[in-house]
Amino acid sequence: MNYIDGFRNQDAAARYRVTLAQLGQEWADQGGRACFMEVCGSHTMAIARFAIRDFLPPSVTLVSGPGCPVCVTDPGYIDAAIELAMQGKIIVTFGDMMRVPGSRSTLAKSRAAGGWIESCYSPVTALELARAHPDREIVFLAIGFETTMAPVLAMLDTARRAAIPNLTLLTAFKLVPPVLAALIADPELKIDGFLCPAHVSAVIGAHAYRPFADTHGVACVVAGFEPLDILHGVEGLLRQKIAGHATVDNQYSRVVRPEGNRIAQRLVDHYLMPADVSWRGLGVIPASGLVLRPEFARFDAESRHGLTVQPGRLNPHCLCGEVLKGKIRPVHCSLFGVACHPEHPLGPCMVSSEGSCGAEYRFASGGVTR
Amino acid sequence: MNHDQILLAHGGGGRLSHALITDEILPRFGSGPLASLPDAAALELDSTRIRFTTDGFVVQPLEFPGGNIGDLAVHGTVNDLAVSGARPRWLSLGLILEEGLSLSLLRRVLDSIQRAAHDCGVIVATGDTKVVRRGQCDGLYITSSGIGEALPGFDLGLDRIRPGDRVLVSGPLGDHGAAILAAREGIQGFHAPVSDSRPVHRLVEGVSSLAAGIRFMRDPTRGGLATVLNEMTTGRDFGILIRARELPFSPGTAALAEMMGLDLLHVASEGCLVMICAAEVAESILAVWRTVPEGQKAQAIGVVTPNQAGRVILESAIGGLRVVDVPSGELLPRIC
Numbered sequence: 210m211n212y213i214d215g216f217r218n219q220d221a222a223a224r225y226r227v228t229l230a231q232l233g234q235e236w237a238d239q240g241g242r243a244c245f246m247e248v249c250g251s252h253t254m255a256i257a258r259f260a261i262r263d264f265l266p267p268s269v270t271l272v273s274g275p276g277c278p279v280c281v282t283d284p285g286y287i288d289a290a291i292e293l294a295m296q297g298k299i300i301v302t303f304g305d306m307m308r309v310p311g312s313r314s315t316l317a318k319s320r321a322a323g324g325w326i327e328s329c330y331s332p333v334t335a336l337e338l339a340r341a342h343p344d345r346e347i348v349f350l351a352i353g354f355e356t357t358m359a360p361v362l363a364m365l366d367t368a369r370r371a372a373i374p375n376l377t378l379l380t381a382f383k384l385v386p387p388v389l390a391a392l393i394a395d396p397e398l399k400i401d402g403f404l405c406p407a408h409v410s411a412v413i414g415a416h417a418y419r420p421f422a423d424t425h426g427v428a429c430v431v432a433g434f435e436p437l438d439i440l441h442g443v444e445g446l447l448r449q450k451i452a453g454h455a456t457v458d459n460q461y462s463r464v465v466r467p468e469g470n471r472i473a474q475r476l477v478d479h480y481l482m483p484a485d486v487s488w489r490g491l492g493v494i495p496a497s498g499l500v501l502r503p504e505f506a507r508f509d510a511e512s513r514h515g516l517t518v519q520p521g522r523l524n525p526h527c528l529c530g531e532v533l534k535g536k537i538r539p540v541h542c543s544l545f546g547v548a549c550h551p552e553h554p555l556g557p558c559m560v561s562s563e564g565s566c567g568a569e570y571r572f573a574s575g576g577v578t579r
Numbered sequence: 580m581n582h583d584q585i586l587l588a589h590g591g592g593g594r595l596s597h598a599l600i601t602d603e604i605l606p607r608f609g610s611g612p613l614a615s616l617p618d619a620a621a622l623e624l625d626s627t628r629i630r631f632t633t634d635g636f637v638v639q640p641l642e643f644p645g646g647n648i649g650d651l652a653v654h655g656t657v658n659d660l661a662v663s664g665a666r667p668r669w670l671s672l673g674l675i676l677e678e679g680l681s682l683s684l685l686r687r688v689l690d691s692i693q694r695a696a697h698d699c700g701v702i703v704a705t706g707d708t709k710v711v712r713r714g715q716c717d718g719l720y721i722t723s724s725g726i727g728e729a730l731p732g733f734d735l736g737l738d739r740i741r742p743g744d745r746v747l748v749s750g751p752l753g754d755h756g757a758a759i760l761a762a763r764e765g766i767q768g769f770h771a772p773v774s775d776s777r778p779v780h781r782l783v784e785g786v787s788s789l790a791a792g793i794r795f796m797r798d799p800t801r802g803g804l805a806t807v808l809n810e811m812t813t814g815r816d817f818g819i820l821i822r823a824r825e826l827p828f829s830p831g832t833a834a835l836a837e838m839m840g841l842d843l844l845h846v847a848s849e850g851c852l853v854m855i856c857a858a859e860v861a862e863s864i865l866a867v868w869r870t871v872p873e874g875q876k877a878q879a880i881g882v883v884t885p886n887q888a889g890r891v892i893l894e895s896a897i898g899g900l901r902v903v904d905v906p907s908g909e910l911l912p913r914i915c
Contacts (some may be wrong), residue, residue, distance in 0.1 A: 222897035260899025295626045330839060332766055339794060340705040448859070466815070551907035 215218045216435030225440040232447045233266020240577050244270045244399060245446050246392070246535050249406030250277030250435050252565065257568035259436040261443075269447060272535035273565035275388050276406055278353045279305040280533060280557040280564045281488045284430060285521030286337040286352075286381050287311030293348050293379070293514060294324030299334040302350040304328035308332060309560045312522040332364040339376040340366065349512045351378040358382055358499065359473035364482050365508055377510040379518075380500055381488060386417050386499035393425050400535065402428035402446040404439070407461050414469025422455040433461040440445040443564075459510075480505055487520060489557055490530020529556035532565050539566040546570060585680040590710025598710060603686065607693040608703040612669075620704035622669055630665035630730035632656060636721040639891065641684065643762040645754070645774030646849075648721055649688035654776050654849055655800065656725040661780040662796040664733030667699055668726055672706040675720040678713040687805045690721065700779045701725070730783070732790030735857060739794040741887035742817050748827065749782050749852040749874045750775060752756035752804055755845035757832040760839065770831035771791035777850030782874050785867045792860035797853050802906055805844040807853050808891040809905045818887030821903070823896045844893075845906035 235241060251271045256262065265271060275281050288311040294300045302315065307317040307328055319563055320326040325345075325411070327334060335349035361378065368376045385406060392398055392553050409429045418429040421512050430450035432442030439459065445458045459465055477499065486498025501509045511517060523530075528542040539545050539558065549555040551567055558566035588595040612620035636652045644893065646654075653670065656700055660667040670794065672692065696703055757772035771862040779798060786793065799807045803824075808819050828836075836843045850873055856864055861879055868874030884892075 219898050226898075254840075257901065258783040259895040260893075260901040261897075263801050263899035367593065436895070440897075474711075551904075571907075572901040 213348040213435065216433070216437045218437065222264065222440060224314045225444065226445060227435070228265055228449065228483050229269070229440070230266050231443065232451060236447060236451050237266070237268040237431070238253040239451070241450060242268050242270070243401045243447065243450050244272060245402040245404055245438075245443065246272050246274040246400050247404040248251060248274040248276040248389065249409065250280070251279070251408070252404055252406065252432070253515050253565055253568050254440060255434050255436060255439060257572040259439075259571070261436060261439055264440060269443065271404075271412045271443070271533070271537070272378065272538070273568075274392070274403075274535055275488065275491060276385065277558075277564050278383060279309055279560060280359065281383060281490050281491065281528065282306070282309060282352055282381055282557065283332070283518070284311045284519050284523060285485050285487075285519040286379070287316065288313070288521050289321045289511075289516055289518045290316060290348070291324070292516065293510065293569055294319050294326055294453070296514070297511070298346045298348045299338055299342065300324065300326040300348050300350065301329055301338060302326065303330075303352070305560065306350055306352065309557050310524065310555060316530070323432060332361045334363050335376060336368055336373065339373050345375065346514070347376045347430055348380050348514075349376070350381075352381040353471075354385055354406075354409050355412040355477070356382055358477050358481065359412065359470075362476050364427060365480065366476070369505075369508070377508050377513050378501065379510040381486070382481065382499040383488065384483075384497050384499065385413070386496055388488065388491065389421060391491065393421065393427060395534065397536060398534060400427060401450060404442050405429050405431040405457075406430070407433045407438070407464065410461065410465045412470050412473045414467050415457055415465050416467045417469070418457045422457050426455045428455045430459045431457070431461045431465050433464065461511065468515045488533075489523070490533045527556035529566070539569040542566070581890050583613050583682050585676045585678060585682060585685065585710055587678050587849060588713065589676065589709050590708065595904055596708070596870060597679040601603065603689055604706070604708070607689050607835075608706070611702040612704045617705075618712075620671075622667070622704060622726070624668065624728055626728040629715060630660050630663045631724070632659040632663070633722065634659060635726040636723065638759065639717055639760050640759075641688070641718050643774055643829065643915075645760050645770060646776035647688055647691050648719060650695035651693035651774075651776045651818070651849060652691055652703070652721040652723045654697060654778050656723040657699045657778045658798045658850070658852075660725050660727035660782045661778065662681055662798050663727070664783065664790070664796070665727030665729050666784065667701045667780055669704040670696060670701050671724045672703055672755060673722040674706070674708045676708065676710045676717050677716045677718050678710060678719055682911045683746065685719070693776070694862045699780060714798075728771070730787050730790070732787055733793065734790075735793065735795050737811060737815065738793055740761075740811065740815070740817060740855050740883055741794070741857075742883050742915040743858055744794055745858050745879050745882040746802070746819060746821060746883070747852075747854045747856060747861060747864060747877065747879050748807070748879040749779060749868050750848070750876045751827045751829040751832065752799065752848055753836065753841075753843035753846035754829050754832050757841070761835055762840070766835065774827065775848050775850035775871050779850060779852040779873060780906065782852050782868055782870050785871055786864045789856075789860045789863055789867075792857035793848065794855040794857070794862075797851050798848070799851055800847045800849060803845040803847055804853065805891065805903045806905050808903065810871055812891055814889060814891050816836070816888050817883055817890045818884045820884050820894065821881030821891065822894045826879055827876045827878045842906075844903055
């Protein structure tokens with residue numbers, strides 16, 4: 210904890226407050242306003258938890274991007290998981306998925322209706338259940354970005370080598386760079402910079418963001434999840450704007466290497482291949498996801514259990530898609546805090562602990578005055 | 580008893596039921612009103628001002644670092660009485676046993692109940708045992724009720740809280756919930772969290788001479804500190820400001836929370852006391868608490884504020900302000 214405490218130093222944070230105020234004024238004097246997107250749900254959470262919006266100058270806005278894997282999971286995926294549970298499969302999932310609305314129901318309601326649905330902290334739980342219940346089919350809900358893929362595939366690798374016959378993945382793996390490219394291409398959006406995710410970047414490497422800076426002129430800073438990391442990252446983005454250039458600045462070099470984690474990348478390449486996948490609220494984005502290669506089809510829940518994930522049905526009034534694109538803030542959705550709140554989430558952004566709406570509702574960061 | 584597991588017949592009212600009572604229950608709890616196994620315990624109380632509470636315990640795993648379901652049940656009930664300003668006197672215990680439960684585990688739980696009750700100065704006055712089929716409960720459930728006598732001087736209530744009052748906690752937060760999570764996930768080691776399951780009645784009785792300045796007390800179990808503080812402020816014309824830098828956390832618990840993404844404000848403690856008191860008595864209370872083993876890490880964590888009515892505000896570690904909300908959904912299923 211001593212190591213972490215250094216990145217939460219209040220005196221250092223106070224100095225960032227002063228620096229950001231000066232840079233923000235300088236930028237405002239140039240007539241500028243900057244909209245930076247924190248891509249990752251863990252950044253969103255840390256920004257809310259440590260009340261980092263308190264430290265931002267008026268000329269800088271931080272918006273939350275599509276970096277929470279739970280938030281971008283299509284309702285049809287939840288429908289498919291529920292169907293498998295109702296067929297008698299044991300479903301294993303990270304806890305955040307339990308209350309995500311499908312078209313008609315949630316995993317939590319399906320569990321109450323008799324489905325065997327286990328929430329876990331580690332994919333290894335699925336392997337343990339497969340060994341403990343050889344007469345049952347176990348389905349692990351394999352959602353997540355580049356960071357989550359490696360441990361899930363490591364678990365699958367163990368299952369394959371041990372010839373475990375009753376374990377499959379219902380995949381909804383997604384990739385960060387393609388969705389960032391889609392956001393940049395959206396003419397309604399004006400994103401000046403990306404606060405690039407910490408752990409995803411540890412896998413894919415800082416170089417992965419070069420096209421956004423080099424080709425599209427979007428400032429990029431890879432930042433860690435500690436509050437001083439984030440403040441440092443915002444300072445880096447603001448300095449790029451003031452200097453009038455865009456680069457990829459790796460401020461999380463204590464973890465992130467330019468080329469990323471080759472071992473994790475090889476594991477992913479071995480088992481998975483790119484596919485066009487659907488993002489909740491964003492639609493289908495070409496080559497933005499990864500699915501199991503055909504030679505591993507026996508581990509694919511869809512092919513093994515004769516199921517196809519359908520698009521599903523979104524709540525027509527839910528604006529999570531607009532929130533995920535950074536077009537609106539959660540409070541601008543008419544459902545926010547009225548019909549949609551953490552006890553009764555209508556959209557996925559309110560469900561996840563890393564969702565923009567959930568973080569905004571719980572912490573009201575920026576909405577508290579001294 | 581010549582069995583190593585609980586059988587359905589242990590709850591059938593016949594020979595095995597009798598053996599369970601005479602071999603396991605009476606040797607541990609038979610010195611008081613329970614001795615003659617009456618249908619109802621005959622109790623003599625000195626006071627006419629009594630406090631009465633009940634609770635259910637369904638924790639998994641049944642044994643965890645720092646305790647087991649038995650001492651947890653005693654401490655949980657004792658603490659509910661203590662924070663209401665009462666001296667715990669009598670307990671009832673209802674045991675729901677699952678067919679197949681290891682008898683040695685049951686003995687360890689009963690031993691823990693005996694030790695915890697003795698430590699808390701309470702007597703197990705009555706009880707009940709039932710056995711259900713395998714699969715109908717998770718090994719062992721305990722329901723516990725408690726009777727306590729109100730201590731003189733305490734006049735507790737949310738309506739007594741005033742702006743300027745101080746918020747105190749008696750010990751590190753979240754140790755119980757973190758220990759349960761660590762046990763479930765198989766996390767072990769030198770710094771692994773240990774449950775804080777323990778009584779707080781000594782903390783209450785120790786400051787009874789300062790009772791006039793004590794406004795309100797609660798033990799932050801399920802839902803953690805965040806829930807307790809929100810219960811105090813919701814619908815009130817005051818707010819509460821707490822400071823992250825003052826919150827006491829055990830190193831192992833804090834490390835686990837960082838690793839697992841837990842907000843320790845939402846995680847249960849089982850041997851911690853949250854108190855609102857007048858500013859004038861805060862330091863005296865902390866001084867007393869720190870002389871008691873369960874209060875050595877006692878800390879003033881915040882103040883009652885005239886603004887931010889109805890809300891709990893946290894000054895974060897870096898000095899930003901944000902709201903502290905109650906947890907939603909299942910944080911850690913079945914922890915107490």
